[in-house]
Amino acid sequence: MTVPSPSPLAYVPFVSVQNMMRLVHSIGIEAFIQELAGYIEEDFRRWSEFDKTPRVASHSRDGVIELMPTADAENYGFKYVNGHPKNMREGYQTVTAFGVLSSVANGYPILLSEMTVLTALRTAATSALMATYLAPEGSRVMAMIGNGAQCEFQALAFRALLGINTLRLYDLDPEATGKARRNLEGQGFEVVTCASGEEAVEGAQIITTCTADKQYATILTDNMVGSGVHINAIGGDCPGKTELHRDILLRSDIFVEYPEQTRIEGEIQQLDPDHPVTELWRVLRGEAQGRVDTRQVTLFDSVGFAIEDFSALRYVHARVRGTPYAEPLDMLADPDDPRDLFGMLERARG
Ligand SMILES: NC(=O)c1ccc[n+]([C@@H]2O[C@H](COP(=O)([O-])OP(=O)(O)OC[C@H]3O[C@@H](n4cnc5c(N)ncnc54)[C@H](O)[C@@H]3O)[C@@H](O)[C@H]2O)c1
Numbered sequence: 001m002t003v004p005s006p007s008p009l010a011y012v013p014f015v016s017v018q019n020m021m022r023l024v025h026s027i028g029i030e031a032f033i034q035e036l037a038g039y040i041e042e043d044f045r046r047w048s049e050f051d052k053t054p055r056v057a058s059h060s061r062d063g064v065i066e067l068m069p070t071a072d073a074e075n076y077g078f079k080y081v082n083g084h085p086k087n088m089r090e091g092y093q094t095v096t097a098f099g100v101l102s103s104v105a106n107g108y109p110i111l112l113s114e115m116t117v118l119t120a121l122r123t124a125a126t127s128a129l130m131a132t133y134l135a136p137e138g139s140r141v142m143a144m145i146g147n148g149a150q151c152e153f154q155a156l157a158f159r160a161l162l163g164i165n166t167l168r169l170y171d172l173d174p175e176a177t178g179k180a181r182r183n184l185e186g187q188g189f190e191v192v193t194c195a196s197g198e199e200a201v202e203g204a205q206i207i208t209t210c211t212a213d214k215q216y217a218t219i220l221t222d223n224m225v226g227s228g229v230h231i232n233a234i235g236g237d238c239p240g241k242t243e244l245h246r247d248i249l250l251r252s253d254i255f256v257e258y259p260e261q262t263r264i265e266g267e268i269q270q271l272d273p274d275h276p277v278t279e280l281w282r283v284l285r286g287e288a289q290g291r292v293d294t295r296q297v298t299l300f301d302s303v304g305f306a307i308e309d310f311s312a313l314r315y316v317h318a319r320v321r322g323t324p325y326a327e328p329l330d331m332l333a334d335p336d337d338p339r340d341l342f343g344m345l346e347r348a349r350g
Pocket of ligand 1 (some may be wrong): 302
């Protein structure tokens with residue numbers, strides 16, 4: 001059987017996991033995060049230009065599968081992502097993802113990309129970008145509770161954007177902390193491993209929580225959070241899955257990506273639906289203030305929003321051009337006569 005070769009319009013550039021890793025190393029991990037943070041900032045500053053909706057989540061006993069769509073006048077993007085805290089114990093990743101960027105003009109995809117590595121990079125870039133507005137000035141020490149897949153990416157982003165050089169690590173599982181310690185010492189950080197969350201937060205100006213557990217967990221209790229600290233809470237991102245005690249929320253100034261989604265998924269699901277929060281885009285546009293005094297407790301209640309993935313796809317699309325890191329994938333049927341899809345199928349009979 002001779003199937004005719006695909007025409008040029010059939011091909012969509014595809015960035016595989018291998019090629020994403022090559023792309024990241026060709027740019028440098030911290031430079032990649034810094035440039036990506038620039039794209040995220042640019043897109044959040046033009047907030048009103050985007051279609052926005054809370055992500056579409058399909059919950060099951062052990063996890064969630066989500067679609068995260070958004071569009072501006074030029075491009076449409078979506079990410080497929082899962083979150084299954086039990087996976088790690090079975091040798092699978094907690095979070096995996098891929099995504100598509102398309103042309104709004106004709107609906108054709110212009111990029112298909114792995115997004116598991118990219119999600120870790122964009123989550124870290126968003127956290128560090130917000131911390132530049134929220135963390136105490138001169139922050140150098142960060143506590144990191146939860147030392148799984150996201151941990152090192154967060155650390156590198158906070159060094160690239162804020163100058164964090166000392167990390168205080170804690171995880172329920174000492175093997176996770178051992179892994180993070182090896183990786184992070186290899187990257188030149190001063191690393192302190194801690195026996196508890198209480199020990200990890202000692203002397204830290206920033207506390208990052210990135211644990212995975214499908215329950216209302218209490219990774220931080222109120223007495224663990226001193227005045228003037230910035231909390232970067234990324235692990236609470238589903239209904240019934242949070243990390244902070246409610247009392248911390250009541251004395252923090254809370255910053256969120258998209259309230260309509262965060263009130264369903266974030267730490268603030270524990271609060272009244274009209275509890276005041278500040279939207280990131282307003283801070284980035286200079287319409288709202290970030291940190292205003294040294295004693296304030298600031299909280300970035302991160303859940304991950306579609307525009308961050310759109311920015312990441314837009315960035316990768318721009319950065320792979322002219323490199324060998326995008327392979328042409330025969331993904332779109334392209335009959336000679338656009339109406340003769342059936343004829344194309346028949347001719348493939350040979
Ligand atoms: N906000 C976002 O944009 C965003 C993006 C990606 C992932 N996430 C979330 O971040 C979390 C971490 O993701 P990951 O890929 O690193 O997961 P992972 O499973 O690789 O790592 C999670 C770690 O948390 C540890 N842990 C669980 N309960 C703990 C506890 N009570 N105290 C201390 N450590 C504990 C586990 O031992 C594990 O090492 C997940 O909940 C994920 O859903 C959020």
